[in-house]
Amino acid sequence: MLTITGTLALELLLKFIVSLASSFVFVFVILQTMKPRIHISDKICFKNDKDGKKFYYFKVVNMSIYDAYNVDFELHKKDPYIVDKVKVNHNVDVIKLSADGLYSIPRHKKDIGYGYHAVLIRTYVDLSKDIDKDNLEFVFYVSAKHGLSNLTKVTTQSFDSSNVFHEGNFKFGSNLDIC
Numbered sequence: 001m002l003t004i005t006g007t008l009a010l011e012l013l014l015k016f017i018v019s020l021a022s023s024f025v026f027v028f029v030i031l032q033t034m035k036p037r038i039h040i041s042d043k044i045c046f047k048n049d050k051d052g053k054k055f056y057y058f059k060v061v062n063m064s065i066y067d068a069y070n071v072d073f074e075l076h077k078k079d080p081y082i083v084d085k086v087k088v089n090h091n092v093d094v095i096k097l098s099a100d101g102l103y104s105i106p107r108h109k110k111d112i113g114y115g116y117h118a119v120l121i122r123t124y125v126d127l128s129k130d131i132d133k134d135n136l137e138f139v140f141y142v143s144a145k146h147g148l149s150n151l152t153k154v155t156t157q158s159f160d161s162s163n164v165f166h167e168g169n170f171k172f173g174s175n176l177d178i179c
Contacts, residue, residue: 031149031151034066034148034151035064035146035151035153036062036064036066036068036144036145036151036153037063037153038060038061038062038063038068038142038144038153038155039060039061039063039155039174039176040058040059040060040061040140040155040156040176041059041060041061041170042157042159042176043059043164043165043166043170043178044056044057044058044127044159044164044165044166045057045166045167045169045170045178046128046165046166046167047167047168047169053124054124054126055122055123055124056122056123056124056125056126056127056128056165057098057120057121057122057123058075058120058121058122058140058157059118059119059170059176060073060105060119060121060142061108061117061118061119061173061174061176062105062106062107062117062144063108063117063174064107064146065107065108066107066146066148067104067105067106067107067147068104068105068145068146069103069104069144069145069146069147070103070104070143070144070145071101071102071103071104071105071144071145072100072101072141072142072144073097073099073100073102073121073141074094074097074140074141075094075095075097075123075138075139075140075141076092076093076095076138076141077093077136077137077138078090078092078136078137078138078139079091079093079130079136080136095123095125095127095138096123096124096125097122097123098122098123099121102119104147105117105119108174114173115172115173117173117174118172118173118174120170127165128162128165131160131161131164131165132161132162136160137160138158138159138160139156139157139158139159140156140157140158140159141156142154142155142156143155166178
C-alpha cells in the first residue's frame with residue numbers, strides 16, 4: 001500500500017523520467033536537423049581543359065536548409081596490402097585537388113535557375129589508370145560545419161571501378177546525374 005509520500009515520490013520520478021526523455025528527443029532532433037546535408041555524386045566526370053590536359057571532377061551539393069561552413073575536401077587513394085597473410089591494411093595517398101576547402105557553400109533553394117549550392121572539385125591526377133586494380137578504391141571526403149552550432153558532418157563517397165567515369169558534364173543544380 002502506497003502512502004502519500006510514496007505516491008509523491010513516484011509522481012516526481014515519473015515527471016523526471018518524462019522530462020528527461022522529452023529533452024533527449026528535442027536535443028536529438030535539433031542535432032540531426034542542424035548537421036549539414038552534403039551529397040556527393042557517385043560519378044566522376046572528365047574532360048580536357050583549353051590546353052588539352054585531361055582533368056576529373058566531382059560534384060558536391062549542399063542540400064541543407066542552412067549554409068555549410070568550413071567545407072573541406074579530400075581525395076584518398078586506398079591501396080590494400082596483406083599483413084601476416086590474413087590481415088589487410090591500406091596504403092593511403094592523398095590526391096591533390098583544385099581546392100582543399102571553401103569558406104562556405106550556400107544553402108539549398110528551390111528557385112529555378114539557382115545552383116550556388118552545388119560545387120565542382122577537380123583534379124589533374126589520372127584516376128583511370130589504377131582504378132581497376134584489385135580492391136583499389138578512391139574515397140572522396142567532404143567535411144562541413146553548421147554555422148551556428150558548429151556541428152560537423154563528414155560525407156564520403158567511394159569509387160572502385162572504371163564504371164564511375166563519364167566524359168562530359170554534370171546536370172545543373174541539385175541533380176547529381178550527368179548530361
